[in-house]
Amino acid sequence: MTHTLSRRRMALGTAALLATPFLTGCAAQRGLGGDGRALSVGALFAGKVDDRGFMESGWRGLERARTELGVQTRFIDNIQPRKELLAAELTRLASGGAGLVIAHGGQNNEACAEVAARFPDTKFVVTQGAVTGANLASYDVLQEESAYLGGVLAALTTRTGVVGHMSGIRVRPGLKGRAAYVAGVRATDPKVRVLTNFSGHQDDNALSKRVALAQMAQGADVIFTMLNAGRDGVTQACREKGTRQIGNVIDWVTVDPSVFVASAVADVSIGVYQAVRDVRAGTFPAGQVRKVGLADPQAVRLTMAADVPAAVKARIEQVADDIAKGRRHVPEAYDGPEFATPA
The missing domain is CATH 3.40.50.2300 (Response regulator)
Structure with a gap:
């Protein structure tokens, strides 16, 4: 080897x-x-x-x-x-x-x-x-705590009423992040539909672009990505279709604010x-x-692009404070439908 x-x-x-x-x-x-x-x-x-x-x-x-x-x-x-x-x-x-x-x-x-x-x-x-x-x-x-905030943001900023989530392999942190994101969406607006996918690969850009385009075809106009090197495929699809993306781990807003409406930072x-x-x-x-967690904002936080409305940012800050102080629970499990990986 x-x-x-x-x-x-x-x-x-x-x-x-x-x-x-x-x-x-x-x-x-x-x-x-x-x-x-x-x-x-x-x-x-x-x-x-x-x-x-x-x-x-x-x-x-x-x-x-x-x-x-x-x-x-x-x-x-x-x-x-x-x-x-x-x-x-x-x-x-x-x-x-x-x-x-x-x-x-x-x-x-x-x-x-x-x-x-x-x-x-x-x-x-x-x-x-x-x-x-x-x-x-x-x-x-x-990272599930910042992912929850990402779900709140997605629900508040979607115009189509459909948002996406994409990840690769089914490891516990990724599963918890997905559960938290969906919970954040549902707690904010239960009418918003969430398309969630685990493609099986964190680094395959051709695959991630196919999944992103398929979710966009179903109406997703905000997609939360929990990928590694495969994130670039989603970014390409976002540029082509005018879709916004929520990143994770690092602050992707500073990297490409035209594509990334936010980033669920977890250092x-x-x-x-x-x-x-x-x-x-x-x-x-x-x-x-x-x-x-969020009690240490240097480690965990949601960064947002400059074009996010002030009222939305204020809502996010309140939710973050509730989580950090134990007033709001972040679920760790999801048992809903999943979006099929396109061939």
């Missing part, structure tokens, strides 16, 4: 190649782990670290830890999200001397739990995860960075799931 290291990552020269063992003798004092030894961190990304989305955000958290905390890092990326493949790469990182192994994304839940049990002296983390153990913790940036880099910082400080939360 061939493992791909992004060209940009290689050019930056910020980590050793996968086959190179971690260095342990030259770490700065600030990069020491809680036991006083140099902290080495290995990370697994089941996707491309230059996807301008979820995976890249996690990689940026790893980079921040390397530069700010002085730890040594390496990573494996572009691995298909199949349990046996993920487990093999997590095993490789743990066997290679990592004191902390980070599996970025909830698709790693099962694989990481299994591998962590075989390496009791290594600490493991799943970001956007839901598994725990004696040497295993999860960090969960609650998942924080989970990666916080995990390294906790291990380095000797405060690793073994057996726990640490959650970060």
